[in-house]
Amino acid sequence: MTNLQIFLDIATETALAAGAVLQGYLGKVEDAITEKGRPGDLVTVADKASEEVILQALGRHFPNHAILTEESGKLGNQNNEFLWAIDPLDGTTNFAHQYPFFAVSIGLLINGVPQVGVIYDPFHDELFRAAQNMGATRNRSPIQVSDTSELSKSLLVTGFAYDRRETSDNNYAEFCHLTHLTQGVRRSGSASLDLAHVACGRLDGYWERGLSPWDIAAGIIIVREAGGKVTAYDRTPVKIESGRILATNGHLHDSLSQELLQVQSQGIGDR
Numbered sequence: 701m702t703n704l705q706i707f708l709d710i711a712t713e714t715a716l717a718a719g720a721v722l723q724g725y726l727g728k729v730e731d732a733i734t735e736k737g738r739p740g741d742l743v744t745v746a747d748k749a750s751e752e753v754i755l756q757a758l759g760r761h762f763p764n765h766a767i768l769t770e771e772s773g774k775l776g777n778q779n780n781e782f783l784w785a786i787d788p789l790d791g792t793t794n795f796a797h798q799y800p801f802f803a804v805s806i807g808l809l810i811n812g813v814p815q816v817g818v819i820y821d822p823f824h825d826e827l828f829r830a831a832q833n834m835g836a837t838r839n840r841s842p843i844q845v846s847d848t849s850e851l852s853k854s855l856l857v858t859g860f861a862y863d864r865r866e867t868s869d870n871n872y873a874e875f876c877h878l879t880h881l882t883q884g885v886r887r888s889g890s891a892s893l894d895l896a897h898v899a900c901g902r903l904d905g906y907w908e909r910g911l912s913p914w915d916i917a918a919g920i921i922i923v924r925e926a927g928g929k930v931t932a933y934d935r936t937p938v939k940i941e942s943g944r945i946l947a948t949n950g951h952l953h954d955s956l957s958q959e960l961l962q963v964q965s966q967g968i969g970d971r
């Protein structure tokens with residue numbers, strides 16, 4: 701078995717265990733929801749319990765690897781070439797409102813490049829996985845991106861970061877612009893599932909700013925292995941720390957990139 705297969709299998713069993721923890725807390729966290737800083741940026745006992753399960757499992761299997769999680773930050777030897785980027789509950793606002801769209805996201809970067817990704821949606825029992833050059837799957841069956849090649853026929857998804865009240869670079873203008881050009885732009889509240897749904901062809905493209913590595917590390921490799929394309933808005937290589945990402949089925953990549961750059965250059969939205 702290759703190392704990537706071992707990483708993928710351990711990430712999978714870990715995500716399934718963490719997902720079961722989330723599912724157990726669903727509808728039971730009302731008294732234990734707090735705001736982390738910015739309005740609307742919530743954390744619950746479920747985020748922490750899921751993270752604990754993941755940290756214990758990865759720490760046991762890979763004690764020398766670096767770890768970056770949403771709730772605990774940087775752990776382990778940050779100089780190690782292996783970095784696990786983990787969101788124990790992606791879609792916390794949905795979860796807190798019992799809106800069933802949330803996931804566990806576990807990505808492994810090797811020398812800064814996402815190479816293994818597992819995203820588990822426990823409510824729908826959907827498991828999305830991929831490893832470099834090994835393809836992408838949903839519930840262990842191969843998946844691929846859609847073949848939609850015109851924006852006018854596409855269904856897109858995006859999101860709005862927690863700093864949206866503090867900056868004019870809040871993605872509202874881009875959202876309005878693309879809503880006019882497409883069959884629709886969804887806002888699901890879970891970046892990892894947005895990427896997973898692009899990978900399996902339910903959505904044709906996704907863009908967002910203000911993200912963190914744990915939101916997108918797993919999804920990047922899953923979209924790529926499903927035949928899609930992931931870059932920065934301007935089609936240069938994605939920088940995971942920048943928090944800005946454009947992920948599409950490939951066919952729409954150039955046109956969606958051009959529209960995003962056009963909105964940004966025109967300063968639509970009072971920018």
Ligand code: IPD
Pocket residue numbers: 742770787789790791792793858859860861862888889890891892908910911915
């Ligand atoms: C958030 C979700 C949301 C995205 C936000 C993220 P959280 O993660 O992925 O879709 O728009 O930018 O922060 O807080 O639910 O883990």
Ligand code: CA
Pocket residue numbers: 787789790791891914915
């Ligand atoms: Ca997240």
Ligand code: CA
Pocket residue numbers: 747770787788789790791792
């Ligand atoms: Ca989270």
